Every structure is written in structure tokens, then in C-alpha cells.
Amino acid sequence: MSEMDILSQMIKGTALVQLEEEYGKPIVKLSEPQAPDSSATIRNLPTDAMVIKVDAFRSPDDVFNGGNGECKRADYVIISEEKKCIIYIEMKRTKDGWNQIVKQLLGSQCFVKYCQEVGKGFWNEKNFLIGYKSRFISIGHTSIAKKKTRITRDAEPHDAPDRAMKIDWPNYLQFGQLAGLGA
Structure with a gap:
């Protein structure tokens, strides 16, 4: 069984973006439910890409205190087995503090690690989601009239929450660019 098949069985349809x-x-249109005018479109996705609304995962504040941001999550995760890549995306209508964004991206990484452990334990797949590149993206100014896309923090390879690629005015985004595969 492919890893994408396992994820399809594991994740409810209500937590997925078609x-x-x-x-x-393939393209995906991402939006913030609390701000309908806040959106970004990502083009040229791999055909096997799965887009998960991580905010659909209930906050673990019934268990954790949240004092260090451990209850936060970014908006979306895109996973592709074909490209062996996981992209974590936090969207902001205007902008937010960098430390807040880093904590949200880190929380989404914890969500994926939880899925990884569920795949290992309940599907008996000991290498589930192993060997995937992680890429972290902060997209800001999503509600402002589209200007030319500007990458204001282009840390390579943006493989940790605190080294996230920062994009403002997401007019034209491509999967390859976000995944660090080139445009």
C-alpha cells in the first residue's frame, strides 16, 4: 500500500482540500476560513499531492498548557510521495510576529510526526513518511490586492520552521519553487 493510500485512509475528507x-x-486554492478574502493559489502540484487543513485537527489544549506555543498549528500541509516532500504553510492576511509563525509551523510538523507514528503503529509501516524533505513557508499579505510576488526571506533550504521561506503578496506560486525544486 502506498503512503498516500495510508494517508487517505487515515485523514478524514473534511480535513482535506480538493x-x-x-x-x-493540478492546482490548489488555499484560504483562511476566518478571512474569506485571504487566499493563495499554488500551481503545478504533483498529481499525488494531498493537502491537509491542519487547523481541522483540534487544538491539544485539553492536554497541554500552551505556554510555549505547543498548541499552535499552521494552516496547511502538502504531502507528495512522488516528490518525497512535505510543505508546511502558514498564511497571514497581513503579517504577524515571526516567533508566532515559527511556533505554528513547528506545531504542524508535530502533527505530521503524529501521523507518521500512527502509520508506523496502526498500519505497521515502519518507514512511513521517512526520507521526505520538509519545507516551511510563511505566506503574508494574502488579502491585499495582488502585487508582484515577493520572497522576503529566501533561506535555503527552508528546512526548519525558523528558516521558513517568507512570501508576501502570493500572486503566482508554484509547487517546485516552494519545495525547493526550482520553478
């Missing part, structure tokens, strides 16, 4: 097509290629 891919669309543009010119015969």
Missing part, C-alpha cells in the same frame, strides 16, 4: 485543474495541471 485539488483543482488549470490548463490540465
Whole structure:
């Protein structure tokens, strides 16, 4: 069974964002439920990409105190077995403090690690989601009239929450660019 098949069985449909097509290629339109005018479109996704609304995962504040941000989560995670890549995305209508964004990205990474352990334990797949590149993205100014996309923090390879790629005015985003695969 492929890892994407396991994830499809594991994750409820209500926590997924359906891919669309543009010119015969997969795209995804991400938005913030609390701000309908806040959105970003990512083009040229791999055909096997799964987009998870991590905010659908209930906050663990019934268990954790939350004093260090351990109850926070970013908005979305995109996983592709074909590209062996996991992209963590936090969207902001305008902008927010960097420390807050880092904690949200870290919380989403914890969510994926939890899924990884569920796959290992309940699907008996000891290498579940092993060997995937992690990429962290902060997208800001999503509600402002679209200007030219500006990458204001282009840390390579943006493989940790505190080294996230920071993008403002997401006018034209491509999966390869976010995954560090080139445009």
C-alpha cells in the first residue's frame, strides 16, 4: 500500500482540500476560513499531492498548557510521495510576529510526526513518511490586492520552521519553487 493510500485512509475528507485543474495541471486554492478574502493559489502540484487543513485537527489544549506555543498549528500541509516532500504553510492576511509563525509551523510538523507514528503503529509501516524533505513557508499579505510576488526571506533550504521561506503578496506560486525544486 502506498503512503498516500495510508494517508487517505487515515485523514478524514473534511480535513482535506480538493485539488483543482488549470490548463490540465493540478492546482490548489488555499484560504483562511476566518478571512474569506485571504487566499493563495499554488500551481503545478504533483498529481499525488494531498493537502491537509491542519487547523481541522483540534487544538491539544485539553492536554497541554500552551505556554510555549505547543498548541499552535499552521494552516496547511502538502504531502507528495512522488516528490518525497512535505510543505508546511502558514498564511497571514497581513503579517504577524515571526516567533508566532515559527511556533505554528513547528506545531504542524508535530502533527505530521503524529501521523507518521500512527502509520508506523496502526498500519505497521515502519518507514512511513521517512526520507521526505520538509519545507516551511510563511505566506503574508494574502488579502491585499495582488502585487508582484515577493520572497522576503529566501533561506535555503527552508528546512526548519525558523528558516521558513517568507512570501508576501502570493500572486503566482508554484509547487517546485516552494519545495525547493526550482520553478
